Amino acid sequence: MDNSPVVTQVDTSLNYTQEDGLRLRSPVVFDSPKQNSMSSEADFDSRMMQRCLELARRALGRTSPNPLVGAVVVKDGEIVGEGFHPRAGEPHAEVFALRAAGDRAHGATVYVNLEPCNHYGRTPPCSEGLIKAGVAKVVVGMVDPNPLVAGGGIARLRAAGVEVLVGVETEACQQLNEAFVHRILHKKPFGILKYAMTLDGKIATTVGHSAWVTNQAARSEVHQLRAACDAIIVGGNTVRQDNPFLTSHQVEAHNPLRVVMSRQLNLPETARLWETQEAPTLVLTEVGANPDLQTILVKLGVEVVELPTLTPAQAMMHLYERGFCSVLWECGGNLAASAIAQGAVQKVMAFIAPKIIGGSHAPTPVGDLGFTNMTEALPLENVRWRVVGSDCLVEGYLPQ
Numbered sequence: 001m002d003n004s005p006v007v008t009q010v011d012t013s014l015n016y017t018q019e020d021g022l023r024l025r026s027p028v029v030f031d032s033p034k035q036n037s038m039s040s041e042a043d044f045d046s047r048m049m050q051r052c053l054e055l056a057r058r059a060l061g062r063t064s065p066n067p068l069v070g071a072v073v074v075k076d077g078e079i080v081g082e083g084f085h086p087r088a089g090e091p092h093a094e095v096f097a098l099r100a101a102g103d104r105a106h107g108a109t110v111y112v113n114l115e116p117c118n119h120y121g122r123t124p125p126c127s128e129g130l131i132k133a134g135v136a137k138v139v140v141g142m143v144d145p146n147p148l149v150a151g152g153g154i155a156r157l158r159a160a161g162v163e164v165l166v167g168v169e170t171e172a173c174q175q176l177n178e179a180f181v182h183r184i185l186h187k188k189p190f191g192i193l194k195y196a197m198t199l200d201g202k203i204a205t206t207v208g209h210s211a212w213v214t215n216q217a218a219r220s221e222v223h224q225l226r227a228a229c230d231a232i233i234v235g236g237n238t239v240r241q242d243n244p245f246l247t248s249h250q251v252e253a254h255n256p257l258r259v260v261m262s263r264q265l266n267l268p269e270t271a272r273l274w275e276t277q278e279a280p281t282l283v284l285t286e287v288g289a290n291p292d293l294q295t296i297l298v299k300l301g302v303e304v305v306e307l308p309t310l311t312p313a314q315a316m317m318h319l320y321e322r323g324f325c326s327v328l329w330e331c332g333g334n335l336a337a338s339a340i341a342q343g344a345v346q347k348v349m350a351f352i353a354p355k356i357i358g359g360s361h362a363p364t365p366v367g368d369l370g371f372t373n374m375t376e377a378l379p380l381e382n383v384r385w386r387v388v389g390s391d392c393l394v395e396g397y398l399p400q
């Protein structure tokens with residue numbers, strides 16, 4: 001007998017208000033359960049977990065230092081409540097999902113992509129909320145590496161007689177929160193080095209012209225990537241040469257903090273970064289650098305922070321202290337090389353355009369790392385590649 005849960009489809013797009021964006025007003029269930037039943041409980045669990053990830057993604061770029069979390073409450077095979085964590089300081093995903101489910105949470109199964117918390121932080125423990133609501137089972141995507149939780153939520157639920165299943169769609173859950181996990185484990189933000197280069201490894205022509213290396217599809221993928229990150233870092237050269245906006249160029253999408261690293265603060269008085277207001281801008285410099293420009297920038301609404309010494313590692317430390325999880329390096333080759341050398345880059349995303357510009361002095365994405373022997377080359381791990389429009393995206397992780 002197939003006693004797997006009935007699968008129903010909930011179209012939530014119509015049920016979220018613009019203002020709260022958080023709760024399912026009234027769960028809408030459609031599709032006859034029998035017509036659309038999945039073959040096994042595992043398939044159903046997997047699908048519900050994917051729904052959690054989908055909900056979690058609604059807060060992309062907005063939750064740091066907290067993780068991206070979505071939760072779904074299922075009763076008698078139907079989704080009766082959904083929620084996601086919108087930003088740090090606000091209730092957790094489980095709370096919104098339980099609120100939406102109301103009394104129907106009693107005896108229900110709750111799916112959540114991260115272990116329910118078990119501590120009093122900015123909000124009370126979700127483990128207690130789930131127990132109080134009388135849920136029968138909790139399906140967890142991954143254990144929370146936060147030492148304040150780290151298995152404690154699961155243990156608390158089990159001690160209260162709640163059945164707990166851990167490890168559904170774990171890889172996808174880990175990937176969604178890779179920056180949060182890195183921040184928790186390494187006490188540093190997760191650095192992503194992104195660049196676009198031609199097939200012959202150039203990021204611009206010999207005279208510095210770089211608009212555009214990649215096609216429109218790749219550029220919109222970069223805009224989505226920006227919307228998912230907390231900050232973007234460039235160096236002074238990028239501001240002087242490219243005069244970029246560094247925004248996510250998407251309606252209602254999150255815009256990351258735009259960070260310029262400039263030790264001597266030899267930056268132009270006019271730049272798109274200072275003139276566009278849709279995203280905040282931070283200039284990191286060294287103590288005492290160019291006080292006149294500092295005054296001008298501050299008047300323009302730019303935040304200027306002087307550090308005793310400005311290096312990629314120091315910049316990352318500063319961003320960690322501000323509660324950031326993910327930082328996108330969109331800088332030139334020299335800064336990229338320093339960032340790699342100082343452990344400020346964990347992931348590389350290289351867009352490769354099938355074109356050739358040549359030029360032995362044309363800039364390349366990563367400057368001198370001081371390597372002379374091929375055996376010193378940094379091998380990327382977990383490499384994946386896919387076609388984006390007419391370009392190719394290769395991504396992988398630097399050994400840590």
Ligand SMILES: Nc1nc(O)c(N)c(N[C@@H]2O[C@H](COP(=O)(O)O)[C@@H](O)[C@H]2O)n1
Nearest residue numbers: 069085092093114115116121122123146
């Ligand atoms: N399971 C779960 N769901 C959420 O929606 C969450 N935001 C978390 N976060 C965990 O709790 C910590 C933050 O707690 P406060 O928001 O400060 O109360 C965070 O570090 C995660 O470990 N977990």
Ligand SMILES: [Zn+2]
Nearest residue numbers: 092116117126
């Ligand atoms: Zn919680």
